[in-house]
Amino acid sequence: xxxxxxLPLLLGLAWLTPLVSFVLILFFGPRMGPHGRNAAWVATAAxxxxxxxxxxxxxxxIGAHPGTASHHxxxxxxxxxxxxxxxxxxxxxxxxxxxKPAAADxxxxxxxxxSHGGDHDDHGDAHGPIAYAGDWYTLYEGGRLxxxxxxxxxxxxxxxxxxxxxxxxxxxxYASGYMHDELHDVTDHEVTLADGHHLHRPGRFPRxxxxxxxxxxxxxxxxxxxxxxxxxxFWELVGICSWFLIGFYYERKSASTAANKAFIxxxxxxxxxxxxxxxxxxxxxxxxxxxxxxxxxxxxxxESPGLFSLVRPAETDHQLQVPDGMVTAAxxxxxxTIAADHAGAPADGASEIAARVPGWRDAGYGRWLLFIAGVxxxxxxxxxxxxxxxxxxxxxxxxxxTPVSALVHSATMVAAGVYLTGRFYPVLxxxxxxxxxxxxxxxxxxxxxxxxxxxDIKRVLAYSTVSQLxxxxxxxxxxxxxxxxxxxxxxxxxxxxxxxxxxxxxxACHTNDMRKMGGLLKVMPWTGYTMLxxxxxxxxxxxxxxxxxxxxxxxxxxxxxALSFAQANPSHWILFYAVAGGAAxxxxxxxxxxxxxxxxxxxxxxxxxxxxxxxxxMVAPLAVLAVLAVVAGWTLPGGFGLANLLExxxxxxxxxxxxxxxxxxxxxTFPAExxxxxxxxxxxxxxxxxxxxxxxxxxxxxMYLWKVISPAAVATAxxxxxxxxxxxxxxxxxxxxxxVKPALGIAGLASGVDRGLIDTLIDGVAWAARxxxxxxxxxxxxxxxxxxxxxxxxxxNTGLKLRGLQTGRLxxxxxxxxxxxxxxxxxxxxxxxxTVSG
Amino acid sequence: MIGAFAASPLFGFLITEPVSVAHYLVVxxxxxxxxxxxxxxxxxxxxxxxxxxxxxxxANVNFVxxxxxxxxxxxxxxxxxxxxxxxxxVIVLAAAEAAVALAITLNFYNxxxxxxxxRADDLKG
Numbered sequence: 001x002x003x004x005x006x007l008p009l010l011l012g013l014a015w016l017t018p019l020v021s022f023v024l025i026l027f028f029g030p031r032m033g034p035h036g037r038n039a040a041w042v043a044t045a046a047x048x049x050x051x052x053x054x055x056x057x058x059x060x061x062i063g064a065h066p067g068t069a070s071h072h073x074x075x076x077x078x079x080x081x082x083x084x085x086x087x088x089x090x091x092x093x094x095x096x097x098x099x100k101p102a103a104a105d106x107x108x109x110x111x112x113x114x115s116h117g118g119d120h121d122d123h124g125d126a127h128g129p130i131a132y133a134g135d136w137y138t139l140y141e142g143g144r145l146x147x148x149x150x151x152x153x154x155x156x157x158x159x160x161x162x163x164x165x166x167x168x169x170x171x172x173x174y175a176s177g178y179m180h181d182e183l184h185d186v187t188d189h190e191v192t193l194a195d196g197h198h199l200h201r202p203g204r205f206p207r208x209x210x211x212x213x214x215x216x217x218x219x220x221x222x223x224x225x226x227x228x229x230x231x232x233x234f235w236e237l238v239g240i241c242s243w244f245l246i247g248f249y250y251e252r253k254s255a256s257t258a259a260n261k262a263f264i265x266x267x268x269x270x271x272x273x274x275x276x277x278x279x280x281x282x283x284x285x286x287x288x289x290x291x292x293x294x295x296x297x298x299x300x301x302x303e304s305p306g307l308f309s310l311v312r313p314a315e316t317d318h319q320l321q322v323p324d325g326m327v328t329a330a331x332x333x334x335x336x337t338i339a340a341d342h343a344g345a346p347a348d349g350a351s352e353i354a355a356r357v358p359g360w361r362d363a364g365y366g367r368w369l370l371f372i373a374g375v376x377x378x379x380x381x382x383x384x385x386x387x388x389x390x391x392x393x394x395x396x397x398x399x400x401x402t403p404v405s406a407l408v409h410s411a412t413m414v415a416a417g418v419y420l421t422g423r424f425y426p427v428l429x430x431x432x433x434x435x436x437x438x439x440x441x442x443x444x445x446x447x448x449x450x451x452x453x454x455x456d457i458k459r460v461l462a463y464s465t466v467s468q469l470x471x472x473x474x475x476x477x478x479x480x481x482x483x484x485x486x487x488x489x490x491x492x493x494x495x496x497x498x499x500x501x502x503x504x505x506x507x508a509c510h511t512n513d514m515r516k517m518g519g520l521l522k523v524m525p526w527t528g529y530t531m532l533x534x535x536x537x538x539x540x541x542x543x544x545x546x547x548x549x550x551x552x553x554x555x556x557x558x559x560x561x562a563l564s565f566a567q568a569n570p571s572h573w574i575l576f577y578a579v580a581g582g583a584a585x586x587x588x589x590x591x592x593x594x595x596x597x598x599x600x601x602x603x604x605x606x607x608x609x610x611x612x613x614x615x616x617x618m619v620a621p622l623a624v625l626a627v628l629a630v631v632a633g634w635t636l637p638g639g640f641g642l643a644n645l646l647e648x649x650x651x652x653x654x655x656x657x658x659x660x661x662x663x664x665x666x667x668x669t670f671p672a673e674x675x676x677x678x679x680x681x682x683x684x685x686x687x688x689x690x691x692x693x694x695x696x697x698x699x700x701x702x703m704y705l706w707k708v709i710s711p712a713a714v715a716t717a718x719x720x721x722x723x724x725x726x727x728x729x730x731x732x733x734x735x736x737x738x739x740v741k742p743a744l745g746i747a748g749l750a751s752g753v754d755r756g757l758i759d760t761l762i763d764g765v766a767w768a769a770r771x772x773x774x775x776x777x778x779x780x781x782x783x784x785x786x787x788x789x790x791x792x793x794x795x796x797n798t799g800l801k802l803r804g805l806q807t808g809r810l811x812x813x814x815x816x817x818x819x820x821x822x823x824x825x826x827x828x829x830x831x832x833x834x835t836v837s838g
Numbered sequence: 839m840i841g842a843f844a845a846s847p848l849f850g851f852l853i854t855e856p857v858s859v860a861h862y863l864v865v866x867x868x869x870x871x872x873x874x875x876x877x878x879x880x881x882x883x884x885x886x887x888x889x890x891x892x893x894x895x896x897a898n899v900n901f902v903x904x905x906x907x908x909x910x911x912x913x914x915x916x917x918x919x920x921x922x923x924x925x926x927x928v929i930v931l932a933a934a935e936a937a938v939a940l941a942i943t944l945n946f947y948n949x950x951x952x953x954x955x956x957r958a959d960d961l962k963g
Contacts, residue, residue, distance in 0.1 A: 809956055
């Protein structure tokens with residue numbers, strides 16, 4: 001089997017295994033052992049299978065594409081842009097070229113199509129990623145609309161598969177310990193019923209793992225999806241899964257509200273995404289990422305270009321240009337005129353339109369459409385990845401069980417937004433990227449400041465997640481494609497680690513409030529030290545220029561790219577300041593968390609005495625994740641590392657950066673990413689990162705470890721700011737006033753109209769109908785019934801009279817017969833005589 | 839007396855004329871009327887059954903009489919035995935009917951210890 005057939009098979013199976021687990025638990029969950037205990041094994045077995053399959057795919061990929069190129073991405077590498085339709089079962093394609101997979105296996109052979117051969121040494125950015133795409137099954141095909149279940153597999157897909165399944169595996173194992181309470185009847189002390197008792201309910205152990213399996217399936221679906229329609233389907237599935245899991249304790253008002261909030265806020269983003277989808281499909285007629293081959297009407301193979309090659313066609317060396325479809329869609333009036341002029345010969349009209357497209361494109365037609373498409377898709381990512389202004393749901397999502405928080409915050413859900421932005425990157429125009437960068441910058445700053453003053457251990461982590469997602473978006477927005485996705489991967493490891501550690505702490509202390517913790521390092525050394533690793537990783541600790549934890553590499557890459565961007569576009573220096581300031585804030589709040597929880601004297605002796613290290617099933621995932629949080633960013637001797645692996649998936653034409661932009665009144669320059677790893681920029685960025693992180697840690701230590709600065713004094717001195725931050729910038733209040741209250745007001749008005757006006761009207765109509773019915777009933781009873789009754793009575797009376805004749809006396813009957821017969825004869829003869837004579 | 843009868847305009851021919859179909863019809867009518875009278879007057883169920891036999895056989899006499907070749911005319915296309923055939927059917931029917939009626943009577947007697955038809959008024963309205 002060649003790679004093009006192997007990878008879809010492996011990853012497809014890895015994708016579907018959690019679905020099998022979901023279905024099994026859905027139907028047989030409660031019957032799986034006592035209280036459904038074995039549901040955990042089913043779900044874990046499924047996700048481990050996925051992990052093994054993903055790792056197999058990873059190894060297969062590494063075997064074919066070692067990914068040991070220099071950090072310059074496609075510069076020195078002969079990568080190739082290839083779309084294949086593997087012979088997987090259900091493939092809708094009638095034909096496939098047997099020659100091309102061989103080209104893929106041959107390593108870095110150039111495709112022989114010659115369209116961008118020859119001069120590739122001068123244009124390194126012309127090289128596309130190594131990617132395999134195809135469709136398993138076509139759901140619907142009509143007109144230009146084709147909905148299919150397909151795959152788009154490149155290094156990023158495989159990497160995400162490994163990360164998602166790996167972290168999900170850790171979380172499944174951890175959750176089988178953490179959710180232990182759900183195996184028996186649960187008394188929920190946070191729910192007080194009307195009679196004053198606490199809620200007592202059966203455990204929901206299988207249900208949890210059922211939702212977890214569906215969650216993994218949906219997330220993997222997004223990652224493997226070969227077209228935007230499929231992405232959207234699984235996007236919504238992830239949304240509903242998060243709703244299930246955040247609202248797991250749905251009897252608690254806060255949990256059900258948080259679940260609804262997450263779901264509704266995500267819908268807001270998805271509305272934008274739908275607009276983006278419509279813009280793309282309406283103008284371009286396809287939602288496939290890659291080119292696809294379909295069987296034409298006469299059996300011939302028809303190549304239809306996908307989004308990537310429409311926006312970055314080979315003719316322009318994969319540089320971004322507004323695709324023809326968008327140009328003609330924007331110039332609809334002119335197109336209509338030309339079509340009317342050539343009403344007699346449509347072919348002439350079409351050719352004239354085609355001839356005039358470049359002119360229209362230069363005149364700027366269609367760029368707004370491309371901008372809207374990009375911003376629209378990004379809107380969906382804003383919702384999923386909790387970016388400003390839709391970041392409000394993520395901290396509330398802490399209401400779910402902690403393993404869910406870990407999963408939502410690291411590998412799934414929020415990762416989906418960043419992943420899609422990365423996947424969709426080739427289609428994003430410079431202006432969209434600037435929007436993304438600023439949204440990311442605002443998000444990272446706001447979230448980081450809120451995290452400074454939060455006292456709930458999970459909320460600190462939640463805001464830290466929002467802030468780190470801001471980092472990723474900003475990185476993507478300033479042209480750091482690999483940096484952003486690299487940070488996505490490393491962040492997944494250390495943030496899941498941090499969340500699982502916090503879960504372990506909560507499990508031991510039975511509280512989320514850090515003000516009641518302290519000195520826990522002695523009783524929970526494993527949790528404490530693994531969490532320290534997580535904190536060090538997230539602040540990007542390391543020895544500059546020598547070695548560091550995973551966060552050191554990814555964060556430095558972001559800083560360097562932001563600096564590189566700021567130097568190229570002097571009016572956007574604020575982006576770099578945001579990143580650097582955010583790094584200092586991150587260091588401060590993470591170590592504030594760690595010091596408050598694990599160092600010093602216990603603040604609440606009752607809690608400290610009862611605290612204990614968590615069971616092995618919970619500690620083991622911590623240790624594994626801690627190791628990965630350290631090593632995930634390393635590049636092994638020989639050049640094997642995540643960063644280089646990601647470079648294989650770099651979208652075509654982005655390696656050398658790009659320039660352009662029209663919306664914001666200036667031309668933007670996105671410097672090539674590899675330039676940020678060289679010379680002065682790299683040194684400055686690394687030193688900045690190191691200095692800011694060190695500053696943050698030292699400040700946190702001064703306040704919470706050495707206690708030379710009193711946090712209370714600082715809070716008093718900066719009272720207004722402190723209040724502002726601890727109220728989370730009043731976002732909830734703002735949205736409450738801006739959207740919730742007006743919505744409720746309008747709803748109240750509508751219900752008033754409904755009750756007062758419409759109900760009255762309907763009641764009146766009903767009353768009138770009732771009166772009419774009364775009249776009708778009277779007519780029915782007196783007239784109709786009277787007639788019927790009278791007939792019946794007459795018949796009855798006749799019957800009564802006639803029964804007297806039935807005497808039962810035989811002789812009388814004989815007399816009747818005789819008399820009757822004689823009478824008949826008499827009558828007949830009389831009648832006969834009358835006839836004859838008359 | 840006979841002379842007076844022979845002089846009556848309606849029945850006089852019975853003795854003045856030779857025996858013809860009409861004579862048979864008179865016999866049948868007398869049998870029929872006697873049967874009906876018997877049915878109408880007898881209280882004994884067996885008497886009523888006898889009346890029925892008389893009625894049926896009166897009718898039989900009529901059938902055979904009307905089957906006379908004198909009445910058939912030239913256009914007759916049958917063997918001239920229609921009346922006789924029907925009479926045989928009637929006899930068979932009478933036998934069957936007598937069997938059923940006797941069975942009913944026997945049952946009635948078992949239940950009521952009498953064969954008085956006036957007592958058989960269980961079905962009166």
